[in-house]
Amino acid sequence: MALIDELKSRKSELIARMQVIDREAAKVREQYEEKLADLRKQRIPLEERAKLIDTLIRSEEGD
Numbered sequence: 001m002a003l004i005d006e007l008k009s010r011k012s013e014l015i016a017r018m019q020v021i022d023r024e025a026a027k028v029r030e031q032y033e034e035k036l037a038d039l040r041k042q043r044i045p046l047e048e049r050a051k052l053i054d055t056l057i058r059s060e061e062g063d
Helices: 002-062
Strands: none
Touching: none
């Protein structure tokens, strides 16, 4: 019985450590998503400015 108890104890420890890793991975995933969303927000106005410049270039070339 002592061996079974020891194995169960080790398994519990492993599961607890895996849960810690899973929580940490979830935090990292959340931080990544937040940063990616922030970068996308920064990029959108730049895209709009680039499109406006393209429109102005086409307009000037058409004259």
